[in-house]
Amino acid sequence: MQRVRVKICGIREAEHAHAAAHAGADALGFVFYAPSVRAITPRRCADICRDLPPFVTRVALFVNPEADEVRQVIDEAGCQTLQFHGTEAPEFCAQFGLPWVKAIGMTDDIDLAAESLRYKAAQALLLDSYDPIHHGGTGRTFDWTLAHNGLRKPLILAGGLTASNVGDAIRTVQPYAVDISGGVEIEKGVKSTQKIQQFLHEVMATYAIR
Numbered sequence: 001m002q003r004v005r006v007k008i009c010g011i012r013e014a015e016h017a018h019a020a021a022h023a024g025a026d027a028l029g030f031v032f033y034a035p036s037v038r039a040i041t042p043r044r045c046a047d048i049c050r051d052l053p054p055f056v057t058r059v060a061l062f063v064n065p066e067a068d069e070v071r072q073v074i075d076e077a078g079c080q081t082l083q084f085h086g087t088e089a090p091e092f093c094a095q096f097g098l099p100w101v102k103a104i105g106m107t108d109d110i111d112l113a114a115e116s117l118r119y120k121a122a123q124a125l126l127l128d129s130y131d132p133i134h135h136g137g138t139g140r141t142f143d144w145t146l147a148h149n150g151l152r153k154p155l156i157l158a159g160g161l162t163a164s165n166v167g168d169a170i171r172t173v174q175p176y177a178v179d180i181s182g183g184v185e186i187e188k189g190v191k192s193t194q195k196i197q198q199f200l201h202e203v204m205a206t207y208a209i210r
């Protein structure tokens with residue numbers, strides 16, 4: 001089994017950013033979408049990231065932002081990757097000169113091959129549970145058998161993952177990475193250091209040599 005990377009999303013406290021980094025997280029996600037309970041300001045994101053160790057990618061999340069807002073976040077928050085959860089066109093996502101990920105809301109009739117062609121300039125597709133109102137961070141799983149990995153593009157699996165189901169999810173989908181938010185929280189928007197550590201432990205256990 002190949003190593004599976006981990007992104008912990010919706011970070012709002014330095015304690016959780018450090019806990020995730022030290023437990024082996026590859027990426028941290030910061031939500032720049034005001035209606036979300038996990039929303040953060042660029043300034044606060046920069047403060048949290050200041051003392052983080054190297055080699056942990058900071059990812060900025062948006063839902064149908066204005067281009068100027070993305071530029072302001074890039075300048076102030078210091079994120080290195082962008083993640084788009086709305087109906088952004090590929091040309092919009094590609095204009096900022098940073099690696100970017102497109103989230104796809106999974107439904108029974110989604111054509112992943114077509115999405116991957118449409119977003120061919122994306123560094124990866126993030127498959128998440130479809131929700132027309134919240135756009136992400138729903139805490140709900142989708143039918144993982146829809147997430148076939150013949151896309152010739154790194155696939156990030158999200159939506160309702162927890163320490164209990166991530167092993168099955170990885171064995172079913174064999175993703176490049178997994179992404180979690182609600183599954184490492186004690187209440188909506190409040191992360192738990194213990195849950196972050198437990199999740200990373202479970203992911204690593206799926207590919208550990210026994």
Ligand SMILES: O=C(O)c1ccccc1NCC(=O)[C@H](O)[C@H](O)COP(=O)(O)O
Nearest residue numbers: 009036136137138139159160180181182
């Ligand atoms: O987390 C949010 O509140 C959010 C709001 C709007 C768009 C995206 C959002 N989060 C995106 C993420 O990357 C989550 O980690 C992903 O959707 C999985 O969330 P969960 O099902 O809670 O693990």
